[in-house]
Amino acid sequence: MHILTQRLSPQAKRLVNSESLLTLALVAEDRTRSRHRFMCAEGEEVNLQLQRGTVLREGDILADEHNQAIAKVIAKPEPVLTVTAKHPLDFLRAAYHLGNRHISLEIKENYLRLSPDSVLEDMILQLGLTVIKETQPFQPESGAYHHHHDH
Helix, strand or coil: CCEEEECCHHHHHHCCCCCCCEEEEEECHHCCCCCEEEECCCCCCCCCEECCCCCCCCEEEEEEECCCCEEEEEEEEEEEEECCCCHHHHHHHHHHHHHHHCCCCCEEECCEEEECCCCHHHHHHHCEEEEEEEEEEECCCCCCCCCCCCC
C-alpha cells in the first residue's frame, strides 16, 4: 500500500511521466477527504494522509513522503443534475438561488451541475430552466476561501 502525503506543484507535475501513475478515480465528495484509504483502478490500495482541508481536483498528482509521484486523480462520473437555460438572466437567477443554499455547485459557461436533490430540481424547473439527470464527472467550485494553484 502506498501512503500519499502531498499534492505535487504544477511545476513538478510537468516532470512526471503520467503513464507510470496509478489512477485514483474519485467522486466529488471523496476528493474532499484528506485522510482515507482508496482502491486505485489498477487494484492497488493507497492511503491518503494529506494536509487537512485539501480538496483534490481532476489532474492532481499525488506523491509519497519522498516526492515520488504515485497516482493521478480523475473525477469519477457520478449521478448529477445538469441545468441549462435559454436566457442568460434565467441562468444567473438559478445560480443565485442555488448559491443561497450553500450546496456544492459546478459552474460552467453553459451549464450548472449539482448533486441530485428533488427539492432543488423542482425549484429549478419552477424557474423555467431545463434539468437533465445524468452520470458525469462532478467538479464543484472549491469556494471563495479555498485557493487551488492550478488555474
